[in-house]
Amino acid sequence: MLQQIYPQVAHPYSYELNKDMNFAAAHFVPHESAGKCQQVHGHTYFVNLTIAGDELDSSGFLVNFARLKKIVSGQFDHTLLNDHKELFNEEDANDFPTSEVIARKIYELVQAHLDELENKPACVQVFVRETPTSYVVYRPKKVKRDE
Incomplete structure (x- = not known):
């Protein structure tokens, strides 16, 4: 994978982990203004x-890299994103499989896993590149902190 510099997000934590991954998937955007993107x-x-x-976990990790890859690539690689009905639908624009929504859904999946961990790390940013010239960044408005 080509190394890349990503936008950085300010946060109050001591540790920051970044995990790059990729997956090949198809989708279509079910809206007339999507133009060619209406097609699969x-x-x-x-x-x-x-x-x-x-805090690090008992193995010295903030979070296991392999688990993050399984949550994202393991779920979406070589699929039609529209078929993930638990995440995407054709009725609500907030659930169409656009890059923006894909980034938010990835955040939700990853954060749900992180919430189960004893050390309670937080996902502070999800970067999704759809093409060589187009990407989106999703950052939750409030980062979960274990107070």
């Missing part, structure tokens, strides 16, 4: 997750 087509999506926290 595919991309090789490049994803970067930024995870932050103050």
Whole structure:
């Protein structure tokens, strides 16, 4: 994978982990203003997750890289994103499989896993590149902190 510099997000944590991954998937955007994107087509999506926290787990990790890859690439690689009905639908624009929504859904999946961990790390940014010239960044408005 080509190394790349990603937008950085300010956060109050001591540790920051970044995990790059990719997956090949098809999708279509079910809206008349989507133009050619209304048709089924595919991309090789490049994803970067930024995870932050103050505590390491019992193995010395903030979070296991392999688990993050399984949550994202393991779920979406070589699929039609529209078929993930638990995540995407054709009725609500907030759930169409656009790059923006894909980034938010990845955040939700990753954060749900992180919430189960004893050290309670937080996903502070999800970067999704759909094409060589187009990407989106999703950052939750409020980062979860274990107070």
